[in-house]
Amino acid sequence: MFEDIPVDVSPMYEGERIRAANMFVELAGPKSMGAELVQVEENVEDGKIEVIGPELDAMHEGDIHPLGIQIEIQGEHLEKELEGVIERRTHELCNYVKGFMHLNQRDAIWCRVSKEALAAGFKLEHLGKTLSILFKEEFPLIESIAVTILTDPAMVEEFVSNAKEEYQTRDARARELSDEDVDVFYGCVMCQSFAPTHVCVVTPDRTALCGAINWFDCRAAAKMDPEGPIFEVEKGDLLDDVKGEYTNVNSVVTERSQGTVERVFLHSVFEYPHTSCGCFEAVAFYIPELDGIGIVDRDFRGETPLGIPFSAMAGQCSGGKQVEGFTGLSLEYMRSPKFLQADGGFERIVWLPKEIKDSVEEYIPENMKDKIPTEEDGSTLKEIRSFLEEKGHPIMERMETTTTETPEEEVTIEETSEEWGELETEGMQMAPMAYAPELTMPSSGGVKIIFKNAKIYAEKVIIKKK
Numbered sequence: 001m002f003e004d005i006p007v008d009v010s011p012m013y014e015g016e017r018i019r020a021a022n023m024f025v026e027l028a029g030p031k032s033m034g035a036e037l038v039q040v041e042e043n044v045e046d047g048k049i050e051v052i053g054p055e056l057d058a059m060h061e062g063d064i065h066p067l068g069i070q071i072e073i074q075g076e077h078l079e080k081e082l083e084g085v086i087e088r089r090t091h092e093l094c095n096y097v098k099g100f101m102h103l104n105q106r107d108a109i110w111c112r113v114s115k116e117a118l119a120a121g122f123k124l125e126h127l128g129k130t131l132s133i134l135f136k137e138e139f140p141l142i143e144s145i146a147v148t149i150l151t152d153p154a155m156v157e158e159f160v161s162n163a164k165e166e167y168q169t170r171d172a173r174a175r176e177l178s179d180e181d182v183d184v185f186y187g188c189v190m191c192q193s194f195a196p197t198h199v200c201v202v203t204p205d206r207t208a209l210c211g212a213i214n215w216f217d218c219r220a221a222a223k224m225d226p227e228g229p230i231f232e233v234e235k236g237d238l239l240d241d242v243k244g245e246y247t248n249v250n251s252v253v254t255e256r257s258q259g260t261v262e263r264v265f266l267h268s269v270f271e272y273p274h275t276s277c278g279c280f281e282a283v284a285f286y287i288p289e290l291d292g293i294g295i296v297d298r299d300f301r302g303e304t305p306l307g308i309p310f311s312a313m314a315g316q317c318s319g320g321k322q323v324e325g326f327t328g329l330s331l332e333y334m335r336s337p338k339f340l341q342a343d344g345g346f347e348r349i350v351w352l353p354k355e356i357k358d359s360v361e362e363y364i365p366e367n368m369k370d371k372i373p374t375e376e377d378g379s380t381l382k383e384i385r386s387f388l389e390e391k392g393h394p395i396m397e398r399m400e401t402t403t404t405e406t407p408e409e410e411v412t413i414e415e416t417s418e419e420w421g422e423l424e425t426e427g428m429q430m431a432p433m434a435y436a437p438e439l440t441m442p443s444s445g446g447v448k449i450i451f452k453n454a455k456i457y458a459e460k461v462i463i464k465k466k
């Protein structure tokens with residue numbers, strides 16, 4: 001099937017990482033731009049593959065180019081609602097190609113081509129061809145498929161802006177519904193390939209943390225393939241409407257996480273927060289010193305108030321673990337009226353990057369708009385605290401009424417998630433892997449090691465399960 005493709009194509013290459021030393025070129029990603037878009041269209045010329053802009057053999061080693069992956073599909077039973085879910089598979093299917101690495105989704109994609117792939121004669125045209133074969137194989141509803149790979153900067157720029165409009169239309173649709181309006185939620189286990197205990201619970205109010213799949217997308221996907229990675233989850237009885245806890249959601253998550261996660265609060269970072277795989281758009285994190293919650297997204301390059309950048313934080317809370325005080329989320333979820341409602345919603349948010357603040361501004365309650373600091377107002381706890389004081393942020397009242405003792409915190413260092421690996425930290429200044437007022441390391445032989453006010457600097461931390 002892949003006889004014309006000069007490199008191997010197989011699910012076994014899914015976890016392949018292409019590091020700087022072995023990289024021929026980088027496509028899209030934080031230093032360039034890019035997007036992927038699947039659209040159901042009429043009159044799709046089946047098998048048409050086109051590359052617009054420079055091919056790999058016209059690029060130079062170490063180059064960074066923009067990238068657009070445009071996929072048009074047609075089929076009698078294909079619904080527009082399936083676009084989001086089919087598009088989300090681009091990540092996995094691109095990674096079947098040996099020597100091609102794909103991270104993230106939508107307009108956050110980040111790809112690399114290895115030197116070996118280039119030497120073997122691999123071209124972007126082959127990527128298009130492979131995708132066209134794999135998508136048809138994975139989704140029998142697709143009768144015709146055409147793939148266009150864009151590397152021409154002006155074309156990619158236009159494509160990215162069109163793609164963003166499409167994402168926006170998809171996202172806006174789900175805003176019309178609330179969790180109460182439906183009897184079923186959906187589960188997704190697509191990310192179990194690298195986060196084996198991770199189960200996403202997708203509800204009208206809580207778009208999936210990858211930001212690419214909403215309740216409508218799931219409904220279409222579960223209808224198309226009830227045995228697939230996206231499935232119906234009956235809500236069961238409501239246990240707590242503020243935290244967002246339901247009996248049957250707990251049961252299904254327990255079953256699908258192989259018993260690892262037994263309870264999920266959909267709208268809180270405390271106690272039983274939603275688990276995080278690694279492809280979240282942003283992370284909500286508890287800041288004990290301020291008793292508030294910060295938000296950081298993957299585009300933010302600086303340090304968070306916890307003293308670590310996004311990449312290190314992602315390493316701490318991903319991989320499918322339930323880590324109290326952290327939860328991965330989509331930016332779209334911040335537009336929901338239920339956004340972390342059990343914790344106080346925006347009234348509990350004490351820091352977030354300016355870019356996110358601007359993008360969700362109309363959803364921030366009027367009285368809070370000027371009270372939440374961004375990196376422009378401060379990044380250290382001291383700076384943030386004086387901003388909060390000056391603006392009369394409601395957290396100040398909360399801090400006064402609650403005890404002044406440092407809350408007992410237990411922070412665990414997680415192994416670096418597959419999705420981030422060393423890639424994110426490459427070329428980055430050494431930043432502390434973990435900072436904790438008090439850090440307890442589990443160890444054998446009845447010995448407990450406690451670090452107080454420790455900042456740990458490490459090039460790599462590997463903690464193996466016994």
Ligand code: SF4
Nearest residue numbers: 188190191200208210
């Ligand atoms: Fe599915 Fe969640 Fe992974 Fe998105 S992040 S693909 S919803 S498991």
Ligand code: ZN
Nearest residue numbers: 191277278279
């Ligand atoms: Zn994921």
